[in-house]
Amino acid sequence: MTFADILAILPQQLVFGITLGTAYGLIAIGYTMVYGVLFMINFAHGDVFMIGAYVGWALLGMLFASHVVPMHPMIVLPLLLVGAMVMTGAIGLLLERLAYRPLYQRGATRLGPLISAVGASIFLQNAVMLIAGAREKVYMTYSVFPRTWRFAVAGINVSVLVIVIASIALLMMLGLHWLVQRTWLGRSIRAVAEDREMAAVMGIDVWRVVALTFCIGSALGGAAGVLIGFYYTQINFYMGYAAGLKAFTAAVLGGIGNVRGAMLGGLILGIVESLAVTFINPAFKDVIAFVVLILVLMFRPGGILGEALPDWKRV
Amino acid sequence: MTMSDRPLLEVRGLSKDFGGLHALQGIDIDVHAGEIVGIIGPNGSGKTTFFNVLSGIFPASAGTIRFAEHQNITRLPPHRVTRCGIARTFQNQRLFNQMTVLENVCAGMVSRTRAGLLPIMLALPGARAEKAAAEQRAMELLGVFGTRLVPRRDRRAASLSYANRRRLEIARALATGPRLLLLDEPAAGMNPSETRELMSDIVRIRDRGLTIVLIEHDMHLVKGVCSRVIAFDHGEKLTEGTFGEVRNHPAVIEAYLGHRAAVAA
Numbered sequence: 001m002t003f004a005d006i007l008a009i010l011p012q013q014l015v016f017g018i019t020l021g022t023a024y025g026l027i028a029i030g031y032t033m034v035y036g037v038l039f040m041i042n043f044a045h046g047d048v049f050m051i052g053a054y055v056g057w058a059l060l061g062m063l064f065a066s067h068v069v070p071m072h073p074m075i076v077l078p079l080l081l082v083g084a085m086v087m088t089g090a091i092g093l094l095l096e097r098l099a100y101r102p103l104y105q106r107g108a109t110r111l112g113p114l115i116s117a118v119g120a121s122i123f124l125q126n127a128v129m130l131i132a133g134a135r136e137k138v139y140m141t142y143s144v145f146p147r148t149w150r151f152a153v154a155g156i157n158v159s160v161l162v163i164v165i166a167s168i169a170l171l172m173m174l175g176l177h178w179l180v181q182r183t184w185l186g187r188s189i190r191a192v193a194e195d196r197e198m199a200a201v202m203g204i205d206v207w208r209v210v211a212l213t214f215c216i217g218s219a220l221g222g223a224a225g226v227l228i229g230f231y232y233t234q235i236n237f238y239m240g241y242a243a244g245l246k247a248f249t250a251a252v253l254g255g256i257g258n259v260r261g262a263m264l265g266g267l268i269l270g271i272v273e274s275l276a277v278t279f280i281n282p283a284f285k286d287v288i289a290f291v292v293l294i295l296v297l298m299f300r301p302g303g304i305l306g307e308a309l310p311d312w313k314r315v
Numbered sequence: 316m317t318m319s320d321r322p323l324l325e326v327r328g329l330s331k332d333f334g335g336l337h338a339l340q341g342i343d344i345d346v347h348a349g350e351i352v353g354i355i356g357p358n359g360s361g362k363t364t365f366f367n368v369l370s371g372i373f374p375a376s377a378g379t380i381r382f383a384e385h386q387n388i389t390r391l392p393p394h395r396v397t398r399c400g401i402a403r404t405f406q407n408q409r410l411f412n413q414m415t416v417l418e419n420v421c422a423g424m425v426s427r428t429r430a431g432l433l434p435i436m437l438a439l440p441g442a443r444a445e446k447a448a449a450e451q452r453a454m455e456l457l458g459v460f461g462t463r464l465v466p467r468r469d470r471r472a473a474s475l476s477y478a479n480r481r482r483l484e485i486a487r488a489l490a491t492g493p494r495l496l497l498l499d500e501p502a503a504g505m506n507p508s509e510t511r512e513l514m515s516d517i518v519r520i521r522d523r524g525l526t527i528v529l530i531e532h533d534m535h536l537v538k539g540v541c542s543r544v545i546a547f548d549h550g551e552k553l554t555e556g557t558f559g560e561v562r563n564h565p566a567v568i569e570a571y572l573g574h575r576a577a578v579a580a
Contacts, residue, residue, distance in 0.1 A: 203426030
């Protein structure tokens with residue numbers, strides 16, 4: 001590959017990388033927020049993302065069949081996103097209530113909730129497989145975003161879909177950032193993350209904050225599921241596994257517990273991945289994420305924006 | 316006896332065991348509105364455990380706590396105790412160091428906030444007005460410490476000087492809107508002039524209508540501000556009275572200095 005070739009592909013790959021990266025970031029937020037308040041990795045989060053994709057797929061099929069609304073993105077996307085977010089937000093609340101809180105309230109150590117998370121993950125995958133069937137589902141992406149909706153900017157071929165995905169993901173991340181930094185709820189979340197006992201003494205209902213954190217993180221994961229469904233056009237019941245691990249990598253890369261870090265980590269991972277696909281070998285696509293994870297853990301275990309954690313907060 | 320004579324805080328037979336260790340045994344304490352009560356005692360005598368049980372961090376093993384109109388707050392979780400009107404500070408500093416000075420105080424007001432998630436997300440006028448009012452009140456609370464904290468409102472709590480961090484802890488506790496304020500060694504680590512300033516701060520806070528119970532090793536402070544002193548030893552209440560009475564009580568001298576010193580006195 002000549003230098004000129006590289007220059008020619010690079011911008012195109014960057015666009016793909018950024019799109020994928022914003023979706024990873026959106027999922028990573030769920031890991032990082034839950035880690036922030038409970039110091040636990042919610043391994044079922046990838047499956048919550050998968051359920052978001054399935055809810056979006058089901059709603060899209062219903063809308064398409066009903067002929068009630070025109071298949072325009074401005075109408076279809078909000079309906080799908082709201083539907084998926086309500087559903088996954090509720091599942092997040094249930095997970096917290098059924099799979100984790102009982103363990104913590106009985107004085108569980110670190111390991112218990114982690115095992116419970118793996119169990120919840122297997123449960124959710126199998127539940128979806130039993131309900132929706134094991135075959136891959138196809139998103140009717142092109143009924144909403146026709147293939148002709150693409151344009152060229154400075155020689156780069158960009159589809160409207162890619163722009164829409166990246167913008168929605170970025171908007172949601174900005175909204176979350178505002179929520180965490182500027183509102184009462186965000187202040188409570190940060191207070192619980194920093195010192196749970198002190199937060200309780202300040203009159204903050206710690207478990208309510210934990211539940212809301214699960215709800216918000218899961219809803220964002222569900223939204224990412226819809227976006228990724230549109231992007232890849234095919235979904236299956238085990239897609240949450242790989243996506244979850246990558247988003248987890250993104251969260252660690254950015255500094256786990258740090259919301260801005262999760263967004264940054266997602267973007268970097270997305271870009272690195274799509275560049276590696278082009279310049280190394282597409283077969284290595286999934287390997288790259290884990291190479292990044294290992295390198296981060298070796299050289300900067302706290303992540304890019306993470307700070308040195310006190311012992312009791314370490315993974 | 317009229318209602319106003321009824322103590323604000325009534326502790327009866329309060330005990331706390333950790334396995335076989337009796338950290339608190341049958342503590343009876345009354346605190347009346349407007350008092351500044353000092354709790355003294357050697358290290359490990361149960362003073363901080365008493366605060367931890369009062370504020371709901373440790374559940375009591377036995378006994379009852381009645382506070383104001385709340386008949387029994389003994390088994391409430393910490394956030395509910397706070398909402399009843401009891402606030403506290405800790406011996407070691409526990410500010411939210413990643414937050415600004417103003418945010419720390421606002422964190423204390425969360426439980427008094429009514430705006431739900433949806434109004435906040437939609438930035439409805441009610442939620443916005445509430446936020447503005449809260450920030451105004453937070454500034455007023457920072458003003459309790461004169462010009463120590465007000466000009467530093469947007470700095471990170473971690474960047475404050477030691478004494479200012481301790482002041483901020485008190486301001487944050489005040490933000491929960493308490494009637495009773497528990498201060499655990501507020502003067503620890505302060506130099507004499509900072510301690511003097513703290514003493515006038517404590518009196519000023521009482522004059523705002525609060526009742527204060529404080530644990531302190533600095534006898535100068537206890538003598539200077541406390542209207543009543545209670546001495547603890549081995550998880551029991553040794554005695555109570557004015558500073559002079561308690562200081563000269565043989566059991567107190569024995570607890571601090573040993574039996575022989577008590578006999579010599």
